[in-house]
Amino acid sequence: MAEYLKRGKPETERAEDDAKTRAVVEATLADIEARGDAAVRDLAAKFDNYTPESFRLTQDEIDALIAELSPCELADIKFAQEQVRNFAQAQRDSMLDIEVETMPGVILGHKNIPVQSVGCYVPGGKFPMVASAHMSVATASVAEVPRIIACTPPWQGKPNPAVIAAMHLGGAHEIYVLGGIQAVGAMAIGTETIDPVHMLVGPGNAFVAEAKRQLFGRVGIDLFAGPTETMVIADDTVDAEICATDLLGQAEHGYNSPAVLVTNSRKLAEETLKEVDRLLEILPTRDTASVSWRDYGEVILCADHDEMLAVANDIASEHVQVMTDRDDWYLEHMTCYGALFLGARTNVSNGDKVIGTNHTLPTKKAGRYTGGLWVGKFLKTHSYQQITTDEAATLIGEYGSRLCMLEGFVGHAEQCNVRVRRYGGVNVPYGQGAPYRDAAE
Numbered sequence: 001m002a003e004y005l006k007r008g009k010p011e012t013e014r015a016e017d018d019a020k021t022r023a024v025v026e027a028t029l030a031d032i033e034a035r036g037d038a039a040v041r042d043l044a045a046k047f048d049n050y051t052p053e054s055f056r057l058t059q060d061e062i063d064a065l066i067a068e069l070s071p072c073e074l075a076d077i078k079f080a081q082e083q084v085r086n087f088a089q090a091q092r093d094s095m096l097d098i099e100v101e102t103m104p105g106v107i108l109g110h111k112n113i114p115v116q117s118v119g120c121y122v123p124g125g126k127f128p129m130v131a132s133a134h135m136s137v138a139t140a141s142v143a144e145v146p147r148i149i150a151c152t153p154p155w156q157g158k159p160n161p162a163v164i165a166a167m168h169l170g171g172a173h174e175i176y177v178l179g180g181i182q183a184v185g186a187m188a189i190g191t192e193t194i195d196p197v198h199m200l201v202g203p204g205n206a207f208v209a210e211a212k213r214q215l216f217g218r219v220g221i222d223l224f225a226g227p228t229e230t231m232v233i234a235d236d237t238v239d240a241e242i243c244a245t246d247l248l249g250q251a252e253h254g255y256n257s258p259a260v261l262v263t264n265s266r267k268l269a270e271e272t273l274k275e276v277d278r279l280l281e282i283l284p285t286r287d288t289a290s291v292s293w294r295d296y297g298e299v300i301l302c303a304d305h306d307e308m309l310a311v312a313n314d315i316a317s318e319h320v321q322v323m324t325d326r327d328d329w330y331l332e333h334m335t336c337y338g339a340l341f342l343g344a345r346t347n348v349s350n351g352d353k354v355i356g357t358n359h360t361l362p363t364k365k366a367g368r369y370t371g372g373l374w375v376g377k378f379l380k381t382h383s384y385q386q387i388t389t390d391e392a393a394t395l396i397g398e399y400g401s402r403l404c405m406l407e408g409f410v411g412h413a414e415q416c417n418v419r420v421r422r423y424g425g426v427n428v429p430y431g432q433g434a435p436y437r438d439a440a441e
């Protein structure tokens with residue numbers, strides 16, 4: 001049995017927080033539904049103290065904001081987007097349209113068609129998350145989505161130049177300075193000034209993630225990508241400084257970011273606990289990181305690697321940093337997670353900002369049923385079928401006719417029967433199934 005050297009808030013308290021968030025989101029979305037732009041305006045004033053003439057930026061405003069960036073800042077953004085595009089393009093190239101002849105005259109296929117309009121949410125409450133624009137906007141543009149709209153909250157009272165530049169360079173067609181529930185609500189429901197989209201993507205705080213969840217069905221969503229989570233799987237091949245740094249590096253995202261160490265080394269576990277306390281004295285973002293660590297930090301001591309693997313798959317953390325004497329073994333055996341970061345040379349912030357994999361990843365155990373955002377999420381795989389010979393129309397029609405009757409679907413059966421009569425010359429009486437012909441005949 002794994003031993004907890006430190007535990008986070010109990011599940012019951014986490015569930016109470018979730019229930020409060022659900023109620024706030026439900027009421028807010030109903031308000032946007034009822035009052036459209038007027039509600040959006042009130043919410044932006046209330047939560048972000050932001051009351052511009054228009055939330056949508058004009059091309060002149062976008063150009064002026066981009067001009068505020070230094071050449072180095074602009075080059076860095078372009079470098080990151082190039083990495084994200086390159087990997088997304090390789091993934092896109094792996095997705096093929098197919099067409100096969102499954103038996104003579106029977107053609108089956110599928111086509112990958114881009115979602116026709118997407119709303120990308122780029123978080124910006126606590127930090128202006130420039131990188132989130134690469135992950136959603138640039139990836140949508142690799143998928144050739146014809147309408148990409150992007151929303152982000154104001155940063156210190158005005159649009160953040162780096163975020164807006166990343167959205168624009170990523171390929172956004174419309175940019176709005178709008179945050180939180182009002183942004184995702186407006187994009188999905190539509191208002192007098194914003195045409196609704198077909199799908200919402202991108203990470204956000206608990207309110208944003210819950211709003212997307214509630215809007216699912218009305219529009220598509222990429223996945224449940226809420227407050228950041230991180231897990232470090234380590235044995236005594238690494239030291240406490242690197243483990244503590246990796247835990248706090250992601251705990252700084254907000255007040256509710258779980259950071260969990262899973263190890264088979266009591267020495268490493270104890271030293272990491274001490275090291276976290278030491279770093280929390282000097283980390284400039286300790287105000288948030290220390291609260292996340294207090295409420296959601298965990299240190300789990302396991303007997304061996306098999307137990308570490310079981311614990312890790314059960315938690316299904318968003319980010320899993322593996323630093324052991326058998327990193328490839330974890331790659332082979334981990335089944336539930338957002339993304340893996342293998343070996344001490346890499347780290348989660350590489351994935352967050354620059355390396356090219358997508359940082360919009362599943363949280364709250366969503367890694368049990370989905371991976372993160374990727375170019376494939378912007379593509380819909382649609383099937384089609386075609387019968388090109390009379391023989392195939394008759395053969396499939398006869399089987400189809402009988403299988404419809406097996407379920408009592410007489411009208412369905414007649415769709416087959418009319419083909420069997422017309423293309424096969426076989427007389428199937430109206431309202432009956434086709435006669436059974438043995439394969440040997």
Ligand SMILES: NC(=O)c1ccc[n+]([C@@H]2O[C@H](COP(=O)([O-])OP(=O)(O)OC[C@H]3O[C@@H](n4cnc5c(N)ncnc54)[C@H](O)[C@@H]3O)[C@@H](O)[C@H]2O)c1
Nearest residue numbers: 047123124125126153179180203204205227228253360361
């Ligand atoms: N899962 C992922 O892939 C992933 C990736 C990056 C970031 N994240 C997460 O994104 C989140 C970003 O959060 P953030 O808050 O900094 O920015 P955000 O843009 O998600 O949210 C800011 C908005 O929240 C709204 N808001 C704030 N307090 C509110 C309240 N009490 N009621 C209703 N609405 C309220 C405001 O409208 C504000 O515009 C972090 O939790 C981070 O961990 C997740």
Ligand SMILES: [Zn+2]
Nearest residue numbers: 228250253352
């Ligand atoms: Zn991060």
